[in-house]
Amino acid sequence: xxxxxxxxxxxDRTAAVEWAIGPGGDWLGERPGDEAGVDWxxxxxxxxxxxxxxxxxxxxxxxxDRGAAPRLIWPDPDEVPRPHETYPLAGTAWDTGLxxxxxxxxxxxxxxxxxxxxxxxxxxxxxxxxxMSFDYEGAAECVRDFAGLARRARAxxxxxxxxxxx
Numbered sequence: 001x002x003x004x005x006x007x008x009x010x011x012d013r014t015a016a017v018e019w020a021i022g023p024g025g026d027w028l029g030e031r032p033g034d035e036a037g038v039d040w041x042x043x044x045x046x047x048x049x050x051x052x053x054x055x056x057x058x059x060x061x062x063x064x065d066r067g068a069a070p071r072l073i074w075p076d077p078d079e080v081p082r083p084h085e086t087y088p089l090a091g092t093a094w095d096t097g098l099x100x101x102x103x104x105x106x107x108x109x110x111x112x113x114x115x116x117x118x119x120x121x122x123x124x125x126x127x128x129x130x131x132m133s134f135d136y137e138g139a140a141e142c143v144r145d146f147a148g149l150a151r152r153a154r155a156x157x158x159x160x161x162x163x164x165x166x
Contacts, residue, residue: 002133005047006163007146008040009153013102017074020100020163039152041145044133048101048162051131055146056107058125059114068107070162074100103160111150111160119143 010016019038046052048070075098114122119140126132127139134142153160 002044003047003164004042004044006040006042007048007103007149007160008038008163009149009156009158009160010038011156011158013073013159016102016159016161017100020074020098020161039149041149043142043145045131046142047164048103051129052103052107052146052162054129054131055122055126055143056110058122059110059118068104070101070103070107072099073102073161074098097165099164099166101162103162105159108150108153108160111146112154114143114147114150116144119147 008016008019010019053069075096122143123136123140126143127134127136132139150160
């Protein structure tokens with residue numbers, strides 16, 4: 001079984017958490033593709049920390065903050081600290097399996113700066129990493145998806161988010 005990662009942008013962090021948790025807290029429920037105010041797509045096996053991070057590194061134009069990384073925003077680490085045990089504590093937000101991360105602004109901007117002329121080389125580099133499960137064509141399509149999503153988020157002054165189940 002593969003983990004599905006949903007990448008999206010909305011107006012602000014509060015809206016991101018509300019969308020991620022879902023109506024009535026059913027974050028696994030179906031979502032309409034045309035949900036008002038949410039621009040998103042989903043993809044298998046492209047986690048923000050490693051696989052997307054490598055695409056960002058390949059696309060970097062020298063402006064990337066090397067210390068930047070996706071930031072956990074749900075469960076809120078200030079309200080529900082990450083348990084030190086192997087499995088989440090029952091009865092906490094960790095028990096739901098939902099993880100929501102905010103993608104750094106510098107990563108959003110690096111992705112938004114990917115031009116169509118850069119897609120072939122980025123796709124070739126990206127599909128060659130050990131963690132990537134796409135062929136060249138799939139990688140190229142995904143690069144375009146990320147670049148487009150990032151451009152729309154930047155134009156709206158919004159951040160990118162990644163939602164997945166652990």
